Amino acid sequence: MTTTDTAAVATTPVRRRARADADGPTDIRRYQPLARAGLITALAVLAVLWLTPLVWALLTSLKHEADTTTVPLEVVPDRGFTLQAYVSVLANGNLVTWFVNSTVVAVVATVLTVALSAAAAYGFSRTRFRGRNALFALTVAGIMVPPQILIVPLYRQMLALGLADTYAGIILPQLVVPAMVFILKKFFDAIPHELEEAARMDGAGSLRIFLQIVLPLSRSILAAVAIFVFIHAWNNFLWPFIITSDPGLMTLPVGLVQVQSAFGVRYAQVMASAILAGLPLIVVFMLFQRQIIRGVATTGLGGT
Structure with a gap:
């Protein structure tokens, strides 16, 4: 094996690592929108779960007393809301x-x-x-x-x-x-x-x-x-x-x-x-x- 071949073999792993390092950030950036979308979706689900009891309490407080115990429950009663x-x-x-x-x-x-x-x-x-x-x-x-x-x-x-x-x-x-x-x-x-x-x-x-x-x-x-x-x-x-x-x-x-x-x-x-x-x-x-x-x-x- 000549000196040139030895140098080529020695530098091959270095080139591969450099290529991998160059491709790495690109792969990470490729998945960033998906990760951001998943995070926003999870936060939206948690926000809805947290707000649901509060919204239900507000709607119940605006109903007539007889409409709070109707079966099935009505989100918007037929008689409307009242204070x-x-x-x-x-x-x-x-x-x-x-x-x-x-x-x-x-x-x-x-x-x-x-x-x-x-x-x-x-x-x-x-x-x-x-x-x-x-x-x-x-x-x-x-x-x-x-x-x-x-x-x-x-x-x-x-x-x-x-x-x-x-x-x-x-x-x-x-x-x-x-x-x-x-x-x-x-x-x-x-x-x-x-x-x-x-x-x-x-x-x-x-x-x-x-x-x-x-x-x-x-x-x-x-x-x-x-x-x-x-x-x-x-x-x-x-x-x-x-x-x-x-x-x-x-x-x-x-x-x-x-x-x-x-x-x-x-x-x-x-x-x-x-x-x-x-x-x-x-x-x-x-x-x-x-x-x-x-x-x-x-x-x-x-x-x-």
Whole structure:
């Protein structure tokens, strides 16, 4: 075998690999439209499955009460749609009172939870003290504790303090959220220490640094945490149901159960109440969807 033949044999695998590398991206690009179409189809199917119960609840709330139990079920009843269920719920029930109660509880719980969580997270992030790591680990371990386990001791504590059937009794047990402390602490860890050191050189104290430097730099994560806390407080059913018996202090999730038991099974009115109760959350999501998506995208990225 001559030198030329040896060189040709040696370079043949290289040429094949180069040809394969050149053809590879082309093959990938060839399947990209199919993959995109499959992804869009899957997302569309999931969206339809998610929206179907919501659309059915809306249609049911717009029907006459007699049309909600017809067999077979009718999507569009012969008598058409009506707003009578909404009028009955607003006129005869305590929906407005329950709406106000839910608003007060959700707003106050959100403000206090964000304030307490941010202060605790900043302390864990910047303060050095003995047992800090153990205390933070204990706080994080609180995420794994099911809230149902704490119902009995919390209820006995609220009774001992005389806070049953009060706004304070509903709000106070909801203020401690270990997950929010963990999220904010990880975010505070990523803030450069040089900013605080420069502020200390100018005579700023820890409280001023926290309020005027750290919190303004954390507006995005604070907004995301506030939205998560608000949604949880608005939808919370178990604790308000246990701690309140006065209809004038019930929140919307608890009040909806009372609507069903008071009117029997009147599906149009129950669905109308549920639609009205869910409207504030829809408005919150539409107004702050960027913050929600940003919060979901960043909460799991510790130190980033």
